[in-house]
Each structure stands twice: as C-alpha cells, then as structure tokens.
Amino acid sequence: MSDHLLIHIVLLLTIAVITVSLSRRLHFPPILGYIIVGIIVGPNGFGWIDKVENIELLAEFGIVFLLFAIGLEFSFAQMIAMRRQVFGLGTIQVFTTAGIIYFLGNLAGLDANTNIVIAGAFALSSTAIVIKQLTEQSEIQSRHGRAAVGILIFQDIMAIPLLILIPALAMSGGGENALTWALTMAFLKGVLVVVVMHMIGKYLLRPLFHEVASAKSQELFTLTVLTVALGAAAFTEEMGLSMTLGAFLAGMMLSETEYRHQIESDIRPFQDILLGLFFVTVGMIISIDVLANHFWTILGLTVAIFIIKGSVLYLVARLFKKEGGVSLRIALSLSQVGEFGLVLMTLAFTYKLLPEETGNILLTAAVLSMSIAPFLVKFNGKIAKKIHSSSYHASHHEIENTIEQDNKNIKDHVILCGFGRVGQTVSRFLHKSNKRFIALDMDIKRVHEARSAGESVYYGDAAKETILHSAYINKAKSVIITFIDFHATIKIITTIRRMNPDIPILVRTLDDQHVNELIEAGANEVVPDTFESSIMLASHLMLMIGEPASQVLKQTRNIRKNRYKTLANFYPGEGDNPLEQHQVMTGIIHTVLIEGEMFSVGKTLKSLNLSEFNVHVEAIKRGHVRGENPSKETKLRLDDHLVLSGLQEDIERAEKYLKTGK
Known part of the structure; x- marks a missing residue:
C-alpha cells in the first residue's frame, strides 16, 4: 500500500512539473496547471488517487496553508489607507452580487443552504490571479488597480464570516429556528475566537518569536511558524468552526509582527507547493463526465458569472464617480470567481452542503471563469479603449x-x-x-x-x-x-x-x-540601493576615523565607475541562501587551503589559469602575510591560503581542479 502511495505521489509530482511548465510556457496561470493535474490523477481522471478521505485530507491541508498565506499578506494599515475603496466599493459589490446570485438561485430551485454557499462563493474574486497579473503589468498603482485591490481586501475580510457560516449551516440540520440558533452560536464563537487569537497575537506571539529569533535557528523559526498556523487551525476546529478560519487569523496575527518578512521568506519554499496542492484537490473534485454532459450549462453559467459580476462592478464603480474606461477595467479585472470561492465550495462539499452533481457543475463553471480571468486582466486596457474610446x-x-x-x-x-x-x-x-x-x-x-x-x-x-x-x-x-x-x-x-x-x-x-x-x-547608470547604502556607511566611517576626504571620494568614485564590481562578492554566512545568491548573481569569497598531495602544489597561477573557471584570485595568505592581487608567476606552496571570488558553482569547480587537476 505504501509502495503504491509513493508511486502515486511521484506520478503526481511528475505530471505537476510537466503541466505547470507548459502553463508557464503558454503564459497560463500555474493555478490552472495544478487544477489540470488534479483532474488527471483524481477519481474522475485516471483514478491514481481514488480514496475520498485522502482527497479530503489533502484539500484541508491545502486550504489551511492557502488561507494562512493570504492572512499573512493581509494588512490593517493598507485597509485603513484604502478605506473608501475597501468599505465603499467593496461592501456594495459583495452584497449586491451575492444578493443577485441568491435571488437567481432561488428562481432555479436551489435550497437555502446551497444558495447561501454559492452566493457567497461567487461574490468573491481571485486575489492571487488579479494581484499577480496587475503587478506584472505595472497597473497595481493605477486608478483601476488601486480600486481592484481595495475591493479584494474587503472580499478577504468577508471570507471570515463566510468561513464561520458554512459549519453553522451544516450544524443547523434544517428549520429556520435551528439555523438562527446555529448562526447565533457560530457568531458568538467567531467573536470569541477572534478576540482570543488577537490577545494571543498581542501578548504571546511577539515575545515567543522574539525568543525563537534570538536562537538564530532557521529550523526552529520555521517549525514555530508551522506550529502556530496548525495550532490555530486545530483550535478553531475544536470550537466547531472551520480550520481555515484559524489559519487565516494566524496569518493575520503574524502579519502584524516585525517578523512578518522573515516568516514570508521561510515559508516561501514550500508555500507555493502547498497552495498548488489545494488547487490539485480542486481538480480532483471536477468530473470530466459532468463537464461533457453539462457542457453548455457550464459554459452558460460561466458567461452569467462574468455578466452579473462585471455589471455590478461596473455600475458600483460608476456610482463612485469612476470614469467609464476605469470602471470597465475594474469590472474586467474582478469578474471571475476566486480561490476563496473555491475554498468555500470545497468546504461545502466536506460538510455535505452541496449536492454532488449540482456542486460539480457550479465548481467547474467557477474554475472555468478563473482560467479566462488572466486574459481579461491582461487585455483590460485594450478592451476598455475599444468600448470607451471617446472618454x-x-x-x-x-x-x-x-x-x-x-x-x-x-x-x-x-x-x-x-x-x-x-x-x-x-x-x-x-x-x-x-x-x-x-x-x-x-x-x-x-x-x-x-x-x-x-x-x-x-x-x-x-x-x-x-x-x-x-x-x-x-x-x-x-x-x-x-x-x-x-x-x-x-x-x-x-x-x-x-x-x-x-x-x-x-x-x-x-x-x-x-x-x-x-x-x-x-x-546609462543603475544605482542599487544595497550597495549605495554600504558605500555611504563606509564613507562616513572613513571620515570619522580621520581618512582624508579626497581619498574617501576617490575610493567611492572608483567603486561607482566600475559599477560596484569590487563590492559584488561576499563571504557567505550560515544564514545566507546560496540559491538566492545565484538568483541575484551575487558571488562569494572563498578560501582554499593548499595541502597534502593536491594537484596545484608547486604550480604557478599562470599555469593553473583559474580565469577559465570564471573565478578571480583575490589574494594569497602565506603565514601571517596576505598578498593582494598576486602575480601570475606566483607558485603555490603547502599551507598557502588561496582566496578566490566568483559564483559558488564556479568556485566549487575551481576548488576541485586545484585538488585533483580535473
């Protein structure tokens, strides 16, 4: 069984690598690639992962980390700064869209619980797709970009009561009194959870992370982050609320600490994989048979989503005195269903609030709207120019x-x-x-x-x-x-x-x-902030310790003239990430001890020709004497310390050559 499970995981990862690579080549969002992987490996595809409980477990963990990541990005300061868009545009858009969808669902004969879930899910847009696409297009600070971000912030806020609502609907069993009681209890529990989590965040997490950070252990720091996230999820589940609510609140708490950026940095290596895992599980739920049998219904629903949400967004933006072109760009950017909508729908499946066939049709329509969204966001300007050309x-x-x-x-x-x-x-x-x-x-x-x-x-x-x-x-x-x-x-x-x-x-x-x-x-000139701040600090220091101003000025001029090349390499520390060094093309300085039967003993620097390895000989330390920029005719002796600079992989190749001659 375990062998089969391992094979399934390897197949899942292999297909994910191929599919996501193709998605990137075709400029499709990776989310779609993960969903396609889920369709392929799930019970409705090749059936490599066919146990429902396995799917639900994967989905729950995927959702937990999705909500944790979104909570970590959530900023109260940003919300306050954009309050007009958040609480003006956002409030009217969410409630108007949800109201219209609920009314149409009622006409279609959906029961109240299903209707509430769908209305809430379809009112929300994709934070991940919209923010990423607008950022890549340099539109995040534009008029329509700022309005879109404001609306998305309010939608993320609305996810909290919706996450509380779904378990409450499941517990109500039926009947108006039961539902009212369940909602009241859920609301009180929700308030209690938010208050408790806020107090923990304020009085416990900050000193805890201060203590953990002082230990200077990356493993301990990451372990603490995961413990807080999963502990919060477990706490809310024990309270009869959603695990995802706890994860979201944990992310929000940690976003308010001074360790927010360190947390983001530490979880980034596996954050995208965990988010991808959630979208894989969404794909597992989608049925190809349902898509084939109800193709026109799904297509009609997708078009209806764009028309309803787009119309509401356009009219709300116009109500707030946005120009026609700007209003249309907001509408085009946000008219899809988002990842929070998928979270709510997958939770509704878990709590048996969505009938299987109806839920699958609606979920497939939601995913289809997400797949079209990047193209609408990408071409929102061109479409707006065509329709609102005069204004x-x-x-x-x-x-x-x-x-x-x-x-x-x-x-x-x-x-x-x-x-x-x-x-x-x-x-x-x-x-x-x-x-x-x-x-x-x-x-x-x-x-x-x-x-x-x-x-x-x-x-x-x-x-x-x-x-x-x-x-x-x-x-x-x-x-x-x-x-x-x-x-x-x-x-x-x-x-x-x-x-x-x-x-x-x-x-x-x-x-x-x-x-x-x-x-x-x-x-003509590129000025990196990091290097300039280093130069200014060093210049001030040299002047303070009595170095002549003319000499300091000469040094700084030479560094700038050579485009910071003399500052490009650094001695790496335990906390440095070699991968990041490669990504930013930052080299390292590394010392090789010449010892024993090494190939390089007695050889001249000229004969070794280390420049072939794209490394530079900075110095040779012989005994207590360090010789900078040694001559090419210098012979290496036993116990010499050869100081090299360059990219880490180049230095590793050069060191191997110095030792073995290969």
Whole structure:
C-alpha cells in the first residue's frame, strides 16, 4: 500500500512539473496547471488517487496553508489607507452580487443552504490571479488597480464570516429556528475566537518569536511558524468552526509582527507547493463526465458569472464617480470567481452542503471563469479603449494637454519617473539647484497632494509615448526612474530609447539582480540601493576615523565607475541562501587551503589559469602575510591560503581542479 502511495505521489509530482511548465510556457496561470493535474490523477481522471478521505485530507491541508498565506499578506494599515475603496466599493459589490446570485438561485430551485454557499462563493474574486497579473503589468498603482485591490481586501475580510457560516449551516440540520440558533452560536464563537487569537497575537506571539529569533535557528523559526498556523487551525476546529478560519487569523496575527518578512521568506519554499496542492484537490473534485454532459450549462453559467459580476462592478464603480474606461477595467479585472470561492465550495462539499452533481457543475463553471480571468486582466486596457474610446482618449488627452500647457517653455529639464520617497528626495535636490523637472506618478492621491502644494507632478504612465512626448522628452536633459518595479522600469526604458536614443537614463534598483538587463535595455547608470547604502556607511566611517576626504571620494568614485564590481562578492554566512545568491548573481569569497598531495602544489597561477573557471584570485595568505592581487608567476606552496571570488558553482569547480587537476 505504501509502495503504491509513493508511486502515486511521484506520478503526481511528475505530471505537476510537466503541466505547470507548459502553463508557464503558454503564459497560463500555474493555478490552472495544478487544477489540470488534479483532474488527471483524481477519481474522475485516471483514478491514481481514488480514496475520498485522502482527497479530503489533502484539500484541508491545502486550504489551511492557502488561507494562512493570504492572512499573512493581509494588512490593517493598507485597509485603513484604502478605506473608501475597501468599505465603499467593496461592501456594495459583495452584497449586491451575492444578493443577485441568491435571488437567481432561488428562481432555479436551489435550497437555502446551497444558495447561501454559492452566493457567497461567487461574490468573491481571485486575489492571487488579479494581484499577480496587475503587478506584472505595472497597473497595481493605477486608478483601476488601486480600486481592484481595495475591493479584494474587503472580499478577504468577508471570507471570515463566510468561513464561520458554512459549519453553522451544516450544524443547523434544517428549520429556520435551528439555523438562527446555529448562526447565533457560530457568531458568538467567531467573536470569541477572534478576540482570543488577537490577545494571543498581542501578548504571546511577539515575545515567543522574539525568543525563537534570538536562537538564530532557521529550523526552529520555521517549525514555530508551522506550529502556530496548525495550532490555530486545530483550535478553531475544536470550537466547531472551520480550520481555515484559524489559519487565516494566524496569518493575520503574524502579519502584524516585525517578523512578518522573515516568516514570508521561510515559508516561501514550500508555500507555493502547498497552495498548488489545494488547487490539485480542486481538480480532483471536477468530473470530466459532468463537464461533457453539462457542457453548455457550464459554459452558460460561466458567461452569467462574468455578466452579473462585471455589471455590478461596473455600475458600483460608476456610482463612485469612476470614469467609464476605469470602471470597465475594474469590472474586467474582478469578474471571475476566486480561490476563496473555491475554498468555500470545497468546504461545502466536506460538510455535505452541496449536492454532488449540482456542486460539480457550479465548481467547474467557477474554475472555468478563473482560467479566462488572466486574459481579461491582461487585455483590460485594450478592451476598455475599444468600448470607451471617446472618454478613454478624452481623459488621456486631458492629462497630456495639462502636462504640455503647464510646461510649454521648459527645456534642459529632468523627467522624474515615480514620486515616492526617493523621487521626492531627488526633487528637493533639484529645487535647491534651481533645476526644473517634470515628475510622473501613478498614485492619484500622491499626485493630488503634490500638485496642491505646487509641485510639478502629473498623473501619467511613463511607459506611454504620448505621456513622455507631453513631458517634452525631446528637450529633456535626463530621465531618472526612482521606483524598483523591474517590469515597469524595462517598459519605460524601452519606450524612451525608441523615442530618444541619446538621452541619459539613471535607474534605481533594489540590488544587483537586474543590473545587466537594465543596462542592456538602455539605462546609462543603475544605482542599487544595497550597495549605495554600504558605500555611504563606509564613507562616513572613513571620515570619522580621520581618512582624508579626497581619498574617501576617490575610493567611492572608483567603486561607482566600475559599477560596484569590487563590492559584488561576499563571504557567505550560515544564514545566507546560496540559491538566492545565484538568483541575484551575487558571488562569494572563498578560501582554499593548499595541502597534502593536491594537484596545484608547486604550480604557478599562470599555469593553473583559474580565469577559465570564471573565478578571480583575490589574494594569497602565506603565514601571517596576505598578498593582494598576486602575480601570475606566483607558485603555490603547502599551507598557502588561496582566496578566490566568483559564483559558488564556479568556485566549487575551481576548488576541485586545484585538488585533483580535473
């Protein structure tokens, strides 16, 4: 039995690798790949995993970690900052959509419990797909992007009462009084759980994680995170509520601690696999027979989902005085069913609240809507331009006219792409030097605040030729990109180079991960935050300890001139992840002890030709003396310490060669 189970797991992973790879090649969301894997291996496919209890167990753990991950991303600060979109747009959209779907379900003859589940599930959109797609398209800070994020935040909030509601519906058994009593008890339990979890988070988790972090053990830290997540899930289950509610609340609690980013970093290696596992289990529930037998019904339901949700979203956005094009882009981005909807439906299957055939039809329609969603999000701008061409172009034309009219006599100015903290700091230096600039930013609130204060800041996408033309790029002296969104930066550089091949472009980036790509795209200078902060610290230190200012300036100039190459390699520590080092193309410094019968004993550096391995000889330490940049004619002796720098895999190959000659 165990052999068969192991074979099933290997087959599952093999098919997952192939399917998800194909999905990425075809630019399909990986979620769809996992769902297809579930369909293939499940009882309705080849039946490699055919035991219902196994499926339910996998689904429960998948859902627990899905909700934990979403809870970890949840931010009260973000919710408060976007309260108008969250509690305005979000509230009306969710309740209006759920109300319409409940009414239609009633007309279709669905029973009350099934109807409540479907109305709640279908009112929610896909946080994972929408946020990822909008981020990749650099639209997350646009008007429709911010509105979409606000609505998604409220939908995530609404998941809490819905997660409480499903076990309550299952316990009610039937009858209005029983349902009222069950809902009342569930509500009271829910309030108690939220209060208890909040108190635990505030008074227990912070000191616990402080103690765990002080032990400096990654295994202990990760183990503690998993214990908290699963412990919270077990607690809510014992209270007669959903396991997933506990996981979601655990994620929310941990998101408020100073260890949030460390937690995200630690769970990331297996988080995506666990989320993928949930979508595999969703695929296992879907029946190919049901899809074939009810194809037109499922297709009709999918179209109905888009029409109902899209119409509600469009009208609500218009109610909040959004322009026609922006409203349509919001509607197109959020008109699908999301992962929370799938969570609610799979839970409803577990609690026998969804009839098998009806539930399968509805679940398949929900999954189909998710599969279409990435394409609607991707082309939302083009569709909006086609349908709302007049208002869309009028709005953009108005923005472009404003920039042109305000700056018609400008020349030798700087175009500032991004007006966040870094952009604003740069603008103050320009102000003090009496240099003119035009700043472009996609955050409407920031633009409004800055313009109210008399700043030369405009709402506009710097990746669009018309906006750059309005900013008189042909007369500008230089362009600086001050934010760290790589995809957006590449788009802006490509557009600028198409319009003006010679204008200097200065780019800010977080680290050296994409320096070469940015330079190849057309950037003249790339400034990584990490290296610049290191240089500034070192410069201040050298001045404090009496180093001449001219010498410090010379050193910093040389480092910048060589594009930080002298800072590229580091001695790795226990906490460093070699995989991450490779991903950001950061090298390491490693010392090889020349000893025993090693091949390299008595050989010159010239004869060894270590440059073939893409490594550099930094120094040779002989006794207590360290010789920097040794001559090529230097012979290696026993007990020499050869200091090498380069990528870890290159150094490993070079070390093997030094030892064996192979």
